[in-house]
Amino acid sequence: MQDQHLYRAADGTPLSYRRLGRPGGPAIVLCHGLAAGSSQFDADATHFAARGFSVLLPDLRGHGASGAPATRAPDAFTIATLANDMAAMLDHADIAQVHWVGNSLGGIVALDLVGRQPQRFASLALFGTALALNLPPGLGAVFPALYAVLGADLLARITAANTTRHKPARPVIADMARAFDPKVGAALTAHVRRYDLHESALRYTGPVLVMVGGRDTAVNLALRPSLRRLAGRPNWTIVDLPEAGHCANLDATDDWRAALTSFWSASASTSA
Template sequence: MTFIILALVVLVAAIALALVFGGPRRPPPMPSISAPFAQVDFSDLPEQSTFRAEDGQALAYRQYRTHTDTDSGSVVLVHGSSAGSASMHPLAKAMAAAGFSVYTLDMRGHGASGRKGHIDRIGQLESDLKVFVREMCPPQPSTLVGFSAGAGFALRVAGSADQKLFDRYLLLAPFIGDQAPTQRPRNGGWAEVGVPRFLAILLLNAMGFRFANAMTVIRFALSEEAGASLTPEYDFNLASNFRPLRDYVSAIRCARQPCSVVAGLADEVFRSEQLEGIVRKAGRNWEVSLLPNIGHIQLTLEPSAIAAVVSQLHGQ
């Protein structure tokens, strides 16, 4: 009995130390992620609109209406980690010009949607997406397009029981998982995870305790200026929800809707050359397009990359 009590005391002490001292450090700014947006023309950025989530929270989105006679269906665009709907502006404009009705979201915990870096529970992002689709009724065929962490979230949806929310899925430079072959150390310098704190909260969750879920577990490589307008850190709930399921192979196998992948071979955040092998190993024949000389953010800003993404949409 004494040994059991001593072991419990040691475990509690270890968890407490990990929670207090095991958080993420702030990484130095990563210019290749933030700097390219200084050259983007945001003068024609659509005004934000809002919809009400199940809990009454107003969540923001932007709508790009097509000005062509071509009815290509709709696209719902999900931004990457720390970003918001405005980061998808060049891509959204090109998709609208190609005949798609386009919606760009501020995912809860980002931009104008709720408290930055925080969500109330794991699974809340899927609930928000279902309400958005129900309220907005995006024209069919509908495609969920995600970029980076947003692509990981799109994969999470594509492999879930809710996968028929959309007719198709397109993953751009996707975050596949922490243990996936695509992963670079520290996400190429983009993100710092407080591993001791994250593991401690994971253990607490396994025991049914959620009191530490609002603690910060990830910080992003943003400058002070960029961090003021973006989302510089995530709590445990958001970090666990805005990503694919941890068993990413099972998620790929469970996805039944058409899906394709586009990434740049010069991606400094992920090892994009590993993507096709992951998809094939999971038994899927998805088209995987790897663009030479295209980096992570360039995939959404470089005209040739945008053209390739729009072409992939038309080809699905």
């Protein structure tokens, strides 16, 4: 059974998440990246729900079925604001602790929240997520410009082709990109172009999994130095997925699911 739930953020923004699986089962959050949505994880949610998990699929503000502040001002799209939205979701769902799986922006949001509210996390898994970025200013203007020049449909198809080599995954990515508001992209990019969440990540002592997509070239340039810094920490597990791109769940599905299942099993054994 799948249910959609609506709640409001602290600033009144209407937000949405879907929930499926066994009530009372171990809780998983599958959180999407920038210009995507919860539909990125539809098949994975069904897979894990059938195995006894309770799965939450949020749409971050400005994405999917969630709303956005009318002004689309950057101040309404800080990393901390999105993280607080997710804490409010867990409160609304009455879930004390989750296994968080974040892709790209969904991982960035989790890295912020885990440093401030670590008690909410049974574990943290990241893919397509750099722990720090330092990109030039002005990137936010790229989103509206590309949508204006290319149009939403063509840009969505180009985005999908550049995101994955796995052709069956491209329609999913294109549909999410086509529905995305470029003004939201501009507001979010003002914050995610430059951040450093190493200290937040290092404060968390629970189990962490980083899945490194072999074909996620751009993110890996920023991620690899962080992994060298984190190598040897007993609570960090790093797994290479050679055929995975930025959205590993869509183009290396079996390996991605297997890595998570093994990680959660090992984490449960360690806790026991």
